[in-house]
Structures are given as C-alpha cells and as structure tokens.
Amino acid sequence: MKEDLMDIICCPLDKQTLELSITDEDDGDIIEGTLTCTECGEVYPIEDGIPNLLPPDMREDASA
Amino acid sequence: MKEDLMDIICCPLDKQTLELSITDEDDGDIIEGTLTCTECGEVYPIEDGIPNLLPPDMREDASA
Amino acid sequence: MSVREEFDEWATRGKDRGMADRHWHTAKHVLARMPVEDGDVVLDLGTGSGYAVRALADRGIERGYGIDGSPEMVHNARSYTESDDVAYLVGDFEYLPFEADSVDHAFSMEAFYYAADPHAALSELARVLQPGGTFYCAVDYYEENVYTHEWQSGIDIEMTLWDRAEYRQAFREAGFYVAEQDTVPDREVEIPPPEDFPIEGFESREEMVERYRTFGTLLTVGVAP
Amino acid sequence: MSVREEFDEWATRGKDRGMADRHWHTAKHVLARMPVEDGDVVLDLGTGSGYAVRALADRGIERGYGIDGSPEMVHNARSYTESDDVAYLVGDFEYLPFEADSVDHAFSMEAFYYAADPHAALSELARVLQPGGTFYCAVDYYEENVYTHEWQSGIDIEMTLWDRAEYRQAFREAGFYVAEQDTVPDREVEIPPPEDFPIEGFESREEMVERYRTFGTLLTVGVAP
Ligand SMILES: Nc1ncnc2c1ncn2[C@@H]1O[C@H](CSCC[C@H](N)C(=O)O)[C@@H](O)[C@H]1O
Ligand SMILES: Nc1ncnc2c1ncn2[C@@H]1O[C@H](CSCC[C@H](N)C(=O)O)[C@@H](O)[C@H]1O
Numbered sequence: 001m002k003e004d005l006m007d008i009i010c011c012p013l014d015k016q017t018l019e020l021s022i023t024d025e026d027d028g029d030i031i032e033g034t035l036t037c038t039e040c041g042e043v044y045p046i047e048d049g050i051p052n053l054l055p056p057d058m059r060e061d062a063s064a
Numbered sequence: 065m066k067e068d069l070m071d072i073i074c075c076p077l078d079k080q081t082l083e084l085s086i087t088d089e090d091d092g093d094i095i096e097g098t099l100t101c102t103e104c105g106e107v108y109p110i111e112d113g114i115p116n117l118l119p120p121d122m123r124e125d126a127s128a
Numbered sequence: 129m130s131v132r133e134e135f136d137e138w139a140t141r142g143k144d145r146g147m148a149d150r151h152w153h154t155a156k157h158v159l160a161r162m163p164v165e166d167g168d169v170v171l172d173l174g175t176g177s178g179y180a181v182r183a184l185a186d187r188g189i190e191r192g193y194g195i196d197g198s199p200e201m202v203h204n205a206r207s208y209t210e211s212d213d214v215a216y217l218v219g220d221f222e223y224l225p226f227e228a229d230s231v232d233h234a235f236s237m238e239a240f241y242y243a244a245d246p247h248a249a250l251s252e253l254a255r256v257l258q259p260g261g262t263f264y265c266a267v268d269y270y271e272e273n274v275y276t277h278e279w280q281s282g283i284d285i286e287m288t289l290w291d292r293a294e295y296r297q298a299f300r301e302a303g304f305y306v307a308e309q310d311t312v313p314d315r316e317v318e319i320p321p322p323e324d325f326p327i328e329g330f331e332s333r334e335e336m337v338e339r340y341r342t343f344g345t346l347l348t349v350g351v352a353p
Numbered sequence: 354m355s356v357r358e359e360f361d362e363w364a365t366r367g368k369d370r371g372m373a374d375r376h377w378h379t380a381k382h383v384l385a386r387m388p389v390e391d392g393d394v395v396l397d398l399g400t401g402s403g404y405a406v407r408a409l410a411d412r413g414i415e416r417g418y419g420i421d422g423s424p425e426m427v428h429n430a431r432s433y434t435e436s437d438d439v440a441y442l443v444g445d446f447e448y449l450p451f452e453a454d455s456v457d458h459a460f461s462m463e464a465f466y467y468a469a470d471p472h473a474a475l476s477e478l479a480r481v482l483q484p485g486g487t488f489y490c491a492v493d494y495y496e497e498n499v500y501t502h503e504w505q506s507g508i509d510i511e512m513t514l515w516d517r518a519e520y521r522q523a524f525r526e527a528g529f530y531v532a533e534q535d536t537v538p539d540r541e542v543e544i545p546p547p548e549d550f551p552i553e554g555f556e557s558r559e560e561m562v563e564r565y566r567t568f569g570t571l572l573t574v575g576v577a578p
Contacts, residue, residue: 072230
C-alpha cells in the first residue's frame with residue numbers, strides 16, 4: 001500500500017485514526033507493517049502490500 | 065383545469081398565492097376563468113380549460 | 129421569433145405527434161429510470177404532445193403536470209387524454225408557476241436548450257423540487273453530438289449548445305447534485321444500407337450510426353439537495 | 354462458511370477473472386453512467402478482480418479503492434495492475450475503514466447482497482460518502498430476476514433477495530435519496546438457438562432472453578444528502 005492511503009482510512013470499529021508502522025517497504029510501497037488504532041489499540045496487519053482492515057473476529061489468520 | 069391544481073400553482077413572477085375566479089365550468093373542469101395574484105394583482109387567463117401562467121409580457125394574446 | 133410563436137406554428141402543423149414518436153425511442157428508456165412512486169407529483173418541461181406525463185401516469189404516480197410555453201402545444205396535449213391524473217398548463221421554464229418544494233421529480237426531453245437563460249431554468253427547477261427530487265434532462269442537441277448542430281440554422285430561437293461537462297457544471301452551479309450522466313442510444317430509428325448514402329445530413333452509414341446509436345440522447349440527472 | 358473462506362476459495366480457483374468478464378457486459382454500462390470527475394475518490398465494494406476501479410482510473414479519477422472481504426481476491430486484484438491511481442484493501446461492507454465524507458462515489462457489482470446486514474452496509478456507505486456522492490448498486494440477484502434465485506442453493510452465505518421496491522426503500526431508510534432505478538440488459542451473453550433448449554437453468558430460449566436481455570442487472574442509484 002501507498003502511504004497516502006493513510007489520508008482516508010480509519011479503524012473499522014471505532015473510526016478513529018490509525019498509526020502506521022512499517023517493517024518492509026519497497027520503493028514507496030509498504031509491503032509489511034501494521035496499522036494500530038490510536039483509540040482502541042486494535043492492530044491491523046499489512047501483508048504482501050495489502051492492509052487487512054477486517055474487524056479482528058472476521059480476520060482469523062487472513063494471510064494466504 | 066381541475067381545481068386541485070390550485071394546491072401547487074402560484075404566480076410565476078412573485079410566487080405568491082393565486083385566487084381562482086370561474087366563468088365557465090363543465091363537470092369539475094374549469095373551462096374559462098382567471099387566476100389573480102393576491103400579491104401583485106397580475107391576472108392570468110384560463111381559456112379552453114388551460115391556465116396560461118406565462119409572464120404577461122410573454123403572453124401577448126395567447127388564445128388560439 | 130418567440131418560443132410561443134415558433135412552437136404554436138409547429139403544433140398547428142401537427143409536428144407535436146411526429147416529435148413524440150421519434151423522441152419516444154430514447155425518452156421511454158429515460159422515463160423508465162426515474163424512481164417515481166405512486167404518491168409522486170411529476171413535472172414535464174416543454175411537454176409538447178404531453179406523452180411523458182401520460183406514460184408516467186400509466187405507470188402510477190399521483191399527478192403529472194406538463195408545462196409548455198406554446199398554448200397550441202398545450203391545447204393539443206390536453207386533447208390527447210381524459211385522465212384526471214395529468215394536467216397541462218402554459219408557462220415558461222424560467223418563471224415556473226409552482227410553489228417551492230411542490231414537485232417530486234421533473235423530466236424534460238428535447239426542450240431544455242430552448243430556455244432563454246438555462247441557468248435561470250435550473251434555479252427554478254431546484255426551487256420547485258423537493259429535497260431528493262430529481263431532474264431528468266434529456267437532449268439530443270449537445271456539443272458532442274455534432275450531427276444535431278445544424279438544427280440552430282432552422283430555428284429563430286437561440287439554442288444552448290453545452291457539452292457533457294458543461295451540463296454537469298451548470299447543474300452543480302444551480303445547486304443540484306449530479307447523480308448520473310449517460311448517452312441513451314436510439315436503437316429504433318431505421319438506418320439504411322451503406323449504398324443509400326449520402327442521405328440528408330449524413331455522408332455515410334457510419335455517421336448515422338454514430339449520431340443515433342452512439343450519441344443518441346444525452347441524459348443528465350440532477351438531484352435537489 | 355464465511356465470506357472470507359468462500360471467496361478465498363473462488364479466488365484461488367481463478368473465478369475472479371471469469372466473473373469479471375461476465376459482469377463486464379453490464380458493469381461497463383453502469384460505470385459509464387457515474388458522474389465522476391478527475392479529482393474524485395471512488396470506492397468499489399466487493400471488488401473481486403478489481404476491474405471496476407481500474408476502468409474508472411483509466412477514464413480519469415483521482416483515486417480508486419477496491420475493498421473486499423476476501424484476502425485472496427484482493428491479492429489477485431493487486432496483481433493485475435501497477436497503477437498508482439488504484440489501491441486494494443481487505444475489509445467488510447459493514448465496517449468500512451474510511452473516514453466520514455471521504456469518498457465521492459461508490460460502486461458495487463454483484464456483491465451487495467452478500468452483506469450479513471445490508472442495512473448496516475448502506476448506513477456505512479451513507480457515512481463515508483460526501484454530500485451529493487452516489488452509490489451505484491448493481492445486482493443480478495434480485496426478486497424479479499427469478500432465474501438467479503437458485504444461486505442461494507450453491508453457496509453457504511445467506512444472500513439478500515430484495516425486489517426493486519425493497520432496494521429503493523432500504524436506500525431511503527439509510528438516508529439516501531434514490532436518484533435512479535433501472536434494469537441494464539446484458540446484450541452480449543450468447544443465447545443459443547431455440548432447438549438447443551432446454552439447457553442448464555432454462556427451459557426455453559424465451560427464458561434465457563428474459564433473464565439476460567430483460568432482467569439483466571438491477572441498478573439502484575442512491576445519493577448521499
Ligand atoms: N422557455 C420555454 N418554456 C416553456 N416551454 C418551452 C420553452 N422553450 C421551448 N419550450 C417548449 O419545448 C418544446 C420542445 S419540443 C419537445 C416536446 C416534447 N418534450 C417531446 O419530446 O416531443 C416545445 O413544445 C416548446 O414550446
Ligand atoms: N460483507 C462483505 N464485505 C466485503 N466483501 C464482500 C462481502 N461479501 C462479499 N464480498 C465480496 O464480494 C465479491 C462478490 S463477487 C463480485 C466481484 C466483482 N465485483 C465482480 O463484478 O466480478 C467477492 O469478492 C466477495 O469476497
């Protein structure tokens with residue numbers, strides 16, 4: 001995902017701001033990382049360049 | 065025209081209420097008469113069952 | 129010449145019916161898209177023969193009003209129906225004789241561009257439509273549809289030639305949300321075989337196909353806020 | 354079975370592309386109607402292969418976002434493009450991870466009826482759309498289109514089967530204005546000659562014509578107030 005996605009996304013549960021943490025990046029494309037809700041603390045994974053913003057109970061182990 | 069048209073029409077110029085005066089009626093259908101603006105006093109003709117609500121300067125002698 | 133004079137003459141020559149038949153090819157598809165409900169009041173601007181409100185009344189609305197600047201057009205329109213669900217009146221787009229928020233939906237086919245001031249006509253529509261009410265504005269005469277441009281030379285009234293983007297922009301300037309814009313193809317007009325061309329207005333069969341099947345009728349749908 | 358499990362399996366079997374090809378017959382006409390402008394942000398719900406946002410990006414928008422509850426679908430969608438103007442993410446219709454008023458227009462093809470609570474999905478859409486933003490909701494699976502009803506028996510997710518009026522009503526309950534409702538014919542699917550019938554799902558050619566050319570895809574357009 002590109003960093004400018006941060007302008008529009010929010011926590012799917014309480015709609016609060018997310019904080020981005022990057023573990024792997026490739027030429028402006030965030031490949032692995034996390035999105036953490038600044039309000040409820042829920043952590044959403046970024047895997048293979050794709051943010052997974054499913055509510056946690058729908059996510060299970062969402063990686064391929 | 066049917067009398068219930070009065071529910072929705074107004075003076076085309078100042079959008080104020082019109083007053084209906086009937087000279088000829090046929091089974092609930094108003095054939096001849098006038099519509100007079102209660103505010104500006106402009107008079108609009110009903111001829112052959114049709115109200116003519118053109119602004120006066122566009123109307124000229126609008127009958128057929 | 130005034131709208132009244134021009135179209136009174138068309139009406140007395142019976143052109144209202146011919147237009148209605150041709151316009152129906154695309155107008156019926158436009159009308160079918162309108163989200164009208166049983167209790168709705170619908171307005172048709174430049175109603176001509178008045179077919180649009182009759183069609184909507186058959187489908188089921190509370191009341192359809194056709195307005196036209198030509199008394200003779202309205203005279204004809206009135207003569208084609210005995211229905212209590214429709215009524216026709218003489219009036220001008222820019223001076224709508226309807227109260228604010230009194231109309232649920234409005235339609236207009238091949239008439240809008242005759243308005244002396246189309247922006248004023250849009251403002252009037254925005255005024256009379258309820259919040260959420262739609263204006264379905266259908267025109268064959270628009271910038272991209274080059275084959276219709278010559279119409280202006282045959283008529284004394286100044287016609288508005290907007291392109292698609294100009295329609296959207298003018299709607300928004302008048303306070304409308306733009307919900308849709310589309311070209312509705314006329315699939316019914318018969319297009320002769322290639323060897324018959326050139327024919328009036330078209331050099332080749334491709335041109336005539338483009339005019340009717342591709343450009344067809346431009347529909348812009350505004351929603352009153 | 355969950356949406357994730359069901360559609361992850363579809364995606365790994367490559368069904369996303371086949372669906373996209375078939376749905377394109379009507380989806381392209383639906384997309385063509387959307388009044389998008391260069392600066393707009395557009396959302397595609399249940400994006401599958403992600404074709405809709407790619408098509409809109411080609412036409413010219415600021416950014417297209419495809420959201421889908423199946424990580425495998427999103428994985429595939431992402432692999433089909435390198436464009437900076439589109440992005441795909443995993444998420445659910447009822448828990449949209451977008452800020453209020455952040456989206457100009459939304460589209461959904463053959464996906465809306467999988468929402469566990471379609472009313473909640475509509476409320477979420479009304480939240481994320483700007484005032485005047487549209488939701489173009491396209492479905493082949495609807496009450497009047499009887500030929501699609503059997504789909505439910507082939508899938509473990511409970512599907513919402515509304516008729517045309519129910520779509521309009523649910524949109525209005527969620528706060529949308531309804532700007533349009535229409536059936537968009539699929540004119541491209543090949544329909545075999547009469548002697549080939551019955552074939553799977555259709556007793557006669559007339560039935561198949563009705564399913565595709567008449568019922569086609571139901572489009573309901575909502576506008577956020
Ligand atoms: N400014 C104006 N106010 C009211 N009616 C107008 C108008 N300018 C043009 N018209 C009317 O618009 C009509 C255009 S002809 C189209 C008629 C009909 N809608 C159809 O589809 O066949 C004419 O009847 C003309 O009298
Ligand atoms: N509640 C939900 N939230 C997010 N996505 C959902 C969903 N329910 C179904 N979907 C997704 O909706 C898609 C339906 S298939 C249609 C895909 C695509 N729009 C096309 O036209 O081909 C699937 O990819 C499925 O994963």
